Amino acid sequence: ANGLTRWSGRSGDGVPFSGANCLFDGGELPFYTLFRGGAGSLREFLAFDSGAGTVAGMPWWIRVASTNPRARLYRDGFGPFAIDLRGAKFAPPLAGELLLGAPGQADNATLAFSGGDVESADLFDDLAQTLAIDARHRGRFADGAGPVNPARVTVAIDPRNGMVTGRFVLVDPNPFNPAKTLRRTAVFRGIVVPGNPVAAGHFQLPGLGDPLADPVETIRNSPVLSGLVELAENP
Incomplete structure (x- = not known):
């Protein structure tokens, strides 16, 4: 070498x-x-x-x-x-093992988001999820797109390398026309570090826009900020 x-x-x-x-x-x-x-x-x-x-x-x-x-x-x-x-050093899990969470246990993981001004979103409180990481290393939510998971949060772990990927969808009033809504889809990425019970990563989120800014900011040219995502074992 x-x-x-x-x-x-x-x-x-x-x-x-x-x-x-x-x-x-x-x-x-x-x-x-x-x-x-x-x-x-x-x-x-x-x-x-x-x-x-x-x-x-x-x-x-x-x-x-x-x-x-x-x-x-x-x-x-x-x-x-x-x-x-x-x-x-990363080693892929053996059959039946999980990178995060206890095998076969319901609600064995938690997911949380912060930063990137995500706290101002109408669905922010719905982003924090308790979920089950199944034997295929995918996140299972009680209701994929219903009242339990209205932000349509998804998450999966690649057992080959520990990479965490997922997304969520935010729906907020349009600042230019509050009677209408704007939809923002954010993709997040993270990684499982062996020996650490929390997998951390990031997402990027565009602002909704500001009709009072000079020049005017819309969702198409607003600043994009980064936030933190944490997937952790549920104690």
């Missing part, structure tokens, strides 16, 4: 990244990722523990302000600030 280490992922604002560097003899990795188009970066040394099969660090995250007047995702940029990065 030559120590070459490759990585790929998505930052908390949903931007994909990838990179490679050489792992030092002491288990340190110079972790540096430049986002596409120079939109920002992640940088810091990460520490690998080969015995425990873990990696950890506090990389600095910067998002550069965009010069594109049509940019919607954090146009003004942010950072630098340190983020808590943790990882562990």
